[in-house]
Amino acid sequence: MKSVRIAQALQAAPRACIVLLAGALGFAITAAAQDANPKGTVKDGYTIRQSIDVGGHIVNDSGSLPMWDTLVNLHTGPRILNQTLDMHALPGSKHFLFDTLFTGSAGYGGDPNNFSTLRMSEGRLYDFNGLFRRDRQYFDYDLFGNPLVPLTTYKNTTGTYTFPQVNHAEHLFNTVRRMTDTSLTLFPLSKVSIRAGYSRSIMEGPTYSSIHQGSDALLFQAWKNTTDTWMGGVDWKPWTHTVLTYEEHINHFKGDTSWNLAGINAQLKSGTPVSMGFNAAPSASCYSSFATNPPTATGACNGYIQDTRREPTRTLFPTEEFRFQSSDIKNFSTNGRITYTDANMHLPNYFEYFNGLESRTTTRAFAINGNSWAARYNVSADYGFDWTLTDKLSVTEQFDFQNFRQPATNLLSDVEQAGTNLNNPPGPAEPADVSIASNFLGQRMERNTIALEMQASSWASFSIGYRFRGRRLGFVQSLPTDALATGRDYTYTDREQAVLFGTVLRPTANWRVNGSLEVGYANNVYVPISPKDFQHYQLRTTYKPKSWATVSGTFNDYENRDNQIGVGYLAHNRSLTAAASLVPSERYSVDLAYGYTDVFSQVQNCFDDAGFVPAGATLMPLGVPCGNAVNTATSKAAFFGTSHYDAPTQFGSIGIVYTPVTKLRTGLGYRMSAVAGHTEFLNPRNVPGSLQSQFQTPYASLAYTVAPGWAFNGNWDYYGYGEESAIGPTAPRAFHGNVYTLGMHYEF
Amino acid sequence: MRRFVTSMACLLLLTGFAASQRALAAGPGQQAVSAPAEKATASSSDFVGQETCATCHEEVVKKFGATNPHTRLALEHSGKGVTCESCHGPGKAHVDGGGDVTKIRRFDKLSTKEVDETCLGCHGGAHPNFERSEHAKQGIGCTSCHSVHASTTPEHLLKAEQPKLCFQCHTDVKPAFSQPFHHRVEEGLINCSDCHDPHGTFNKKNLRATADQNAICTKCHSETAGPFAYEHPVVKTEGCTSCHSPHGSPNARLLNVSNINTLCLQCHSATNTAAFPHAVSPTGPVHNQAAQYVSCTTCHTQIHGSNASNIFFK
Secondary structure, eight states: OHHHHHHHHHHHHHHHHHHHHHHHHHHHHHHHHHOSOTTOEEETTEEEEEEEEEEEEEEEEEEOHHHHHHHTOOOSEEEEEEEEEEEEEOTTOOOSSOSEEEEEEEEETTOSEEEEEEEEEETTTEEEEEEEEEEEEEEOOOSTTOOSSOOEEEEETTEEEEEOOOOSOTTOEEEEEEEEEEEEEESTTSSEEEEEEEEEEEEEEEEEEEEEESEEEEEEEEEEEEEEEEEEEEEEEEETTEEEEEEEEEEEEEEOOEEEEOOOOEEOTTOOEEBOOSSSOOOGGGEEESSSSSOEEOSOSSEEEEEEEEOOEEEEEEEEEEEEEEEEETTEEEEEEEEEEEEEEEEEEEEEEEEEEETTTTEEEEEEEEEEEEEEEEEEEEEEEEEEOSSSEEEEEEEEEEEEEEEEEEEEEEEEEEOSOTTSOOOOBOOOEEEEEEEEEEEEEEEEEEEEEEEEETTEEEEEEEEEEEEEEEEEEOSOOSSOTTOEEEEEEEEEEEEEEEEEEEEETTEEEEEEEEEEEESOOSSTTSOSEEEEEEEEEEEEEETTEEEEEEEEEEEEEEOOTTTOEEEEEEEEEEEEEEEEETTEEEEEEEEEEEEEEEEEEEEEOSSSOOTTOEEOOTTOEETTEEOOSSOOOEEEEEEEEEEEEEEEEEEEEEEEETTEEEEEEEEEEEEEOEEOOOSTTOOOGGGEEEEEOOEEEEEEEEETTEEEEEEEEEEEEEESSOOTTSOOOOEEEEEEEEEEEEEO | OHHHHHHHHHHHHHHHHHHHHHHHHTSTTOOSSOOOHHHHHSOGGGOOOHHHHHHHOHHHHHHHTTTOHHHHHHHHTTTOSSOHHHHHOOOHHHHHTTSOGGGSOOGGGSOHHHHHHHHHHHHTTTOTTGGGSHHHHTTOOHHHHBOSSSOSBTTTTBSSOTTHHHHTTOTTTGGGGGSSEEOSTTTTSSOHHHHBOTTOOSSGGGBOBOTTSOBGGGGTSGGGSOOOSEEOHHHHHTOGGGTBOSSEESSGGGBSSSOHHHHHHTTSOTTOGGGOGGGGSSOSOSSOOSGGGOOHHHHOOOTTEESSOTTSOO
């Protein structure tokens, strides 16, 4: 299948591209003779410049195509690579609609990412900005559920059946996100200006999800979310350096994703399709015949005949915001804002229907109807100022307050039908089991940051600051869970304090060094991976030894820890990176970058399994639970150990641009990211995967000016991905491929 | 609804007010845009006009070009809006002195703070947090990123396009975008400034937020914004970065660790229930780590929050 696809691509697409390019080239030569002024034309009182890049990709890739699509997703075909139109009014000319206009687009014709932009303005009347972006996301790489149905051969007296290996990701995504953002400012230079904005984001497409009802079944998840956002605002400038702003934001979310059973892999004796689950094929005793294809299930094991879920959700977020900013007082600038949100989520008609068998509870079918409501009341207030005390001394202050409260209710009415075999119809409907939940999540937070900055000399300045954050959190979940017979209801408070240091040094006019240090401590933490102690060190430097050379480097180290007994959280994110940009002449330039990053974390966990625990794990004491596992004299499954994760990553890149003659511009480069990380394996299907991988992308480019206004562009990009470890029972995920992009640029 | 109507009424009233104010703002002799203090105190006879500047600095004036928004402003005000002297100060003494460089404001001789004050004289309303931002505190001023005379991006007068401009200093961030899983910043789909406002915000790391003060992530990943009937509280209280590395990661879904069960166990482990209020609820691992439970999210699919399941199954 893969080879056929490549062959078809190589046969068909180059032909298309060659024809396209030949046509474009012919047109170019003809047009170039006609157009002696490729730098734009003057017409109707405007200077007009346009350009278009037409061409396409020729792609040959081999290896894992799902992985190629997940990481690269470029394919063969013609493209409108780029297009621009730029119009500016000539001095003195008057126009009704616009003085300036710019529109551009890129990537149309099949690339996973494409966009269009439009900017217009008319003197002091208005400014308009519009942006449309489209992103196709293909995701078929899932270490989390790796693999799905394993390659298992069953045999009984009726025959032999081998379940086909399911290699695709448990939660495969093939979605498209379309984002539109527009904004309009009326009278942008007046004392009062008015702003309006509208954004729309749609994400939709086929995806998969899963459900647990005895066994785990694959669900087809028809993803569709739509978000519309409107904004209206007024800016009033009562004094020269003072602006008062009022904005109203209205955000409307529509969740229309639906779920239906997928992954049928067996049948009942009546021929009715049935799913026996997807991540672990049930035992051979669950099948009465392997002579049929698919095999025939006995009907006495967990299985799904139908599973449907609908939960159309609507959420409205209206937000009022008032802002001010002023620097009219000498040496004192200040600003602040207050926002209030009163959001409501409504799910008026929840519906779920299950027809199958959960053997443990002898549930043969159920129908659930219900509704949900939740609100988000948010009040935020922020205020800050910058006060220049003397020529060398200034103080900054910022206070932030946020209080959000989210009450919620959920009502579900569950009507179940009992049964013990899928071949028999469900039993009579039982009385409805109605559950009503009343939940709450709220958090009130105050944060204050004050800093004193001192210009010690013409080449050195220092700052010292202090930050305090306090918060109170409340959580209620009224429904019990397997682990919590009475639900949850608790409050939580913490206080975090940090000292901030900063320095800016300019040892020479061409050398800048910035450093900062943040050292903090929290008296309490909400979750183990929120640090009690943290330090953040940053050092950045930029040096320009020559006007054409810039060298920069960064050391960034974020250290977290929580030494409480039973937590043992230790983490760091350290990076040491450097870059150089050399442009000794207009003819050639070199960009270099190198980075080493180490992301590490460890925390003490308990494990409910005797087979797969981290090295060094020890048995929990008798009678001390680890989830559902409790060690007894005869049964020992609860372990205590340290989970660890370490991802040291090397990154390097080089890019060279060489322009031997004005008409010819060439480029050559290479990017590489390699990680050699380690973590524990908690089940036999865990593999290191991308944690031990290399991703490299060498590239080359060439642009040749064929005639005034005409240029031929050619690009070669190579993408190579490989995993340097065992990949488990799924198909290898390595790939490599070449993307040749050929295009003709015409500017007029 | 009542609030909506009230808000719209306020907007309409202010619209009317705007129209009445517009004539005042654009009237003769008025500077329609804010100007530096120096300009405000200088008399009109100290200004010579940009045509005079062009007689000696023709190359500089040419570089401005028609696409420069400052040029547009100048045109819109018949040459009386933003001109050379709006930023460089009155030029008469400079001209009368035969081009005396000590008598004109030269930005290469100003401190970063002085440069910023000049720019913020007009742009302060758009960037109210700049002076308290990390950039300002680190001595990164307006002209560190913007070039008024010779920019590569006419819209924002940047010295280089994003993300290249940002990577010039943030060399530690660039590697993340070359990892196998990353937000498509280098591909041009999104910009650094979609999530960060380099001019400062009230949040750490110059992060933007949604209007209801949710994480900026929810602007695109709107299905995670909630509010949900059943919240996974850490999503709202600790933030997305508790589990995800937003720039890039070797791990699928930009997760902080490669094994999702380890990620979940980091909090849902009954090793020290006394230390954490909610650790008494989803106690430790409710299931073993055998093959049957390949990943927590196989069953707990709605892990960001659910409207129908208190254990995030649906």
